Amino acid sequence: MPDADPPPFVPDVTLDLVDAGWWLELRCACGRMTQVPHRLLARAHGPRARVPGLLARFRCRTCGGPPVSAEWIDNPAGGAPGSGYPPKRRVPLRLPPSAPPH
Numbered sequence: 473m474p475d476a477d478p479p480p481f482v483p484d485v486t487l488d489l490v491d492a493g494w495w496l497e498l499r500c501a502c503g504r505m506t507q508v509p510h511r512l513l514a515r516a517h518g519p520r521a522r523v524p525g526l527l528a529r530f531r532c533r534t535c536g537g538p539p540v541s542a543e544w545i546d547n548p549a550g551g552a553p554g555s556g557y558p559p560k561r562r563v564p565l566r567l568p569p570s571a572p573p574h
């Protein structure tokens with residue numbers, strides 16, 4: 473799908489308003505990238521958990537730092553050569569002010 477498409481949902485809301493098939497992709501200043509399935513977040517925090525609150529609590533498993541970028545992606549394997557999956561769609565999230573880059 474073209475990039476000009478509007479996002480399918482408002483990204484920084486509660487988990488129940490985000491499509492359950494999507495994944496949260498977080499990047500740290502140290503270079504670590506973490507992908508967490510929506511279903512896992514909803515099971516751990518409940519469907520009414522607000523996404524900005526989850527981002528504020530996330531810490532990198534390598535260095536302990538907060539995320540420097542966060543996006544919803546529709547398919548972690550999308551666009552990989554030979555995978556047969558369509559390219560990923562991405563919905564960027566604004567990081568909460570309580571999780572500044574360092």
Ligand SMILES: [Zn+2]
Nearest residue numbers: 500502532535
């Ligand atoms: Zn890190």
